[in-house]
Amino acid sequence: MTKVHVTTTVNGDTVEFLADPRETLLDCLRDHMGLTGSKEGCGTGDCGACSVELDGTLVCSCLVLGVEAEGKTVSTIEGMANGSELHPLQRKFIEHAALQCGFCTPGILVAARKLLEVNPDPTEEETRYWLAGNLCRCTGYDKIIRAVLDAAAEMRQEVA
Amino acid sequence: MRYHSPTDFASASALAAGASGVTRFLSGGTDVLVQMRAGMVLPDDLIDLKKIPGVSDITQTAGGGWRIGVAVPGIVLGAHEGLKADWPGVVEGMNLVGSTQVQGRATLTGNLCNGSPAADSVPGLVAAGAVVEITGPTGVRTVAVEAIPAGPGKTTLAKGELISAIVLPARGDNAGDAYLRFIPRTEMDIAVVGCAVSLRLSGDTITEARVALGAVAPTVLLVSAAADAIIGTTLDDAALDALAAAASAAANPITDKRGTKEFRVEIAGVLAKRAAKIAFARAKGETA
Ligand SMILES: Cc1cc2nc3c(=O)[nH]c(=O)nc-3n(C[C@H](O)[C@H](O)[C@H](O)COP(=O)(O)OP(=O)(O)OC[C@H]3O[C@@H](n4cnc5c(N)ncnc54)[C@H](O)[C@@H]3O)c2cc1C
């Protein structure tokens, strides 16, 4: 199997790797770049644990091939905190106990960050629909939704 | 697997025409990658179309219609005000596909060519009278969307042929469309029945209509008897009942874990009524 040389930008850094063309972007992030924050819950687009942004669009990295990342910009959960300073969403998830096992958390944080970027003041219903592709087997979702809405409120005040 | 990323449709067609094994085109990949992962389809040649110039564009045609590139994802359709104003039913059908993440990748063309009888965007395209432009080894041809599906997982595209654009006609005045599906949940599920209606009014009287049903036969159905039931009417109760009866009569579904044959037949009529009412209100300019 001929491997393909891929150059891409991940969380602001230029990254190069050799990908088997069958490998997903999720495989490449985890196995070639050591970025294991993005999780594989299903590998078929159903759970959202692998959520990343690709050129600013929220996608499942298990439904993107590594070779498709050539020349693109990828942002993952690893780029969310600013050094040791947590993103407001990350802080609110801890405050609200919006995670138990934590497997779904990176994907939900990445998806929620995108929501607040396009819609800084979402309703509960909008938040639930936006996150419908992120499954959580532990929390029952309620604390997640509360944490996202609380983070949104805090972030709006910061800007104002 | 060989991964190709041609930069024009003629080369994509030539690659597919010359390939000897399993070949797939790659638009958003939300069907292809799932099938690869499941081991259902392991392509020898995968032809990524996203490097072809123009595939991510939505442009207005000279006649006032819309030309939609084969790699335009649902999220971009949903954000396009001009397209949404003209064809809200087409856009709402595509926007029902999957989650926010899936919307970031999934395309109309992939939804059509994957060949699922339950594909959510296809009834809307059929009701709208959309056509596809096909590039093949012998050149370019244009056919109606309803001529593409050939049964579950199958299309009428010949070896070496691929879709190079989807074209919606000009909407014109006093017209509206709508798509509704029935699923047991609120999100992230496959249609048990889907129905799209597109119509035009003169005053309160319907002068043109197209009704399409999804998930009730091996392919999408364009039901002319259902359209005839409402053309010339004001969509009064008698017309709605005739519409529902014609839609139910055309439905030829199977029973599976999502719904029985009887349920699907009944719901086909219910959705046809509801979608027609929404399309009517949109044509009157009463709702978005
Ligand atoms: C979690 C999840 C939820 C989903 N929910 C829904 C849903 O609610 N409703 C629904 O209808 N679907 C759903 N789908 C299925 C899928 O997302 C859609 O069918 C989508 O529109 C496919 O588009 P794509 O661009 O990703 O196709 P791809 O996977 O890129 O391609 C699909 C097929 O089309 C062929 N193809 C692609 N481009 C061309 C071309 N230009 N010419 C000829 N053939 C071509 C490919 O060879 C392949 O066989 C879901 C999928 C996932 C993973």
Ligand code: FES
């Ligand atoms: S691992 Fe990608 S959606 Fe589940």
Ligand code: FES
């Ligand atoms: S915290 Fe365990 S899956 Fe969400």
